[in-house]
Amino acid sequence: MTKSLKIIEVKSEIGAGTRGASLGVDAIKIAALDYGSRFFKKHACVEVPNENHLLLESSGSAYAKRISGILTMTERLSDMVRDTLNEKHFPVVLGGDHSCAAGTIAGIKAAYPKSRLGLIWIDAHADIHSPYTTPSGNMHGMPLAISLDEDNLNSKVNQLDQETINYWYQLKNVGNIAPKIKYEDLVMISVRDTEKPEDYLLRKNNVKMFSTAEVRKRGVERVVIETMMYLDHCDIILLSFDVDALDPTSSRGTGTPVTGGLTEREAGIMLSRMVTNPKVCCFEIVEVNPTLDRENQMAEHAFEILVKVTNAFRND
């Protein structure tokens, strides 16, 4: 039986340091229209109300900007993902900035608290900072630390106030399960822009990583097989795709582009192969920012990948 997809729109950008990621969802919808596609008519869509009004207020803690809004968004998205899975739909989360991953992960764990959740993280960044280590205070650099219940106090550089400490604790404990994922259930692909505190965690916990060069050397197919073999002990898997995993030569329409990324073709093949694995229970695509782009290129790439992934999923 093929499950029906449900698109969950998360037009939130309070986790990013550059403005415009909240327009990513609509940019992808415009790309669909330009391709003459009925994708957004065919699939059910729901929108998680956002907290972007906080952008007009002070950002609060310098080391966890707008963390109260991030907590609200994480709880809302978690409920939506949980309900979608309980209704036996396949959630496709469209961001927004990558802080939404904490909510997606929380929702999957809320629906399947006893299941071991594997995570395939295709991204230029590790997003494994805590407020104690962040160089920017931007919460889209933290969703993995939230989900891993990781403070990284060994690498501490920032002094937090009590309010931030309390919010950070609540964020890690959304749904009263912490940690929600384990380091050994994580695979990172194309991650190439990390800071020292992140490198420390990745090395210490021996996180499985495939660089862009390895993807090229071994071939996409081989990397997909090895990733799935590595996560074989997991019961369910989330595919989290940040479009900044793509190389900026084809589009700069994302907040934090980094050279040395995947081509759209590589990412499309990789994700569409992965989604045929029946353990994959959710897919998310984040960080399209049309305000930084030319002629909506990144949204077009994201939409093409989205179609490839959903076709592969439905044909399985």
Ligand SMILES: NC(=[NH2+])NCCC[C@H](N)C(=O)O
């Ligand atoms: N989801 C993203 N685009 N994350 C970028 C994070 C960049 C940097 N590591 C930071 O913490 O600010």
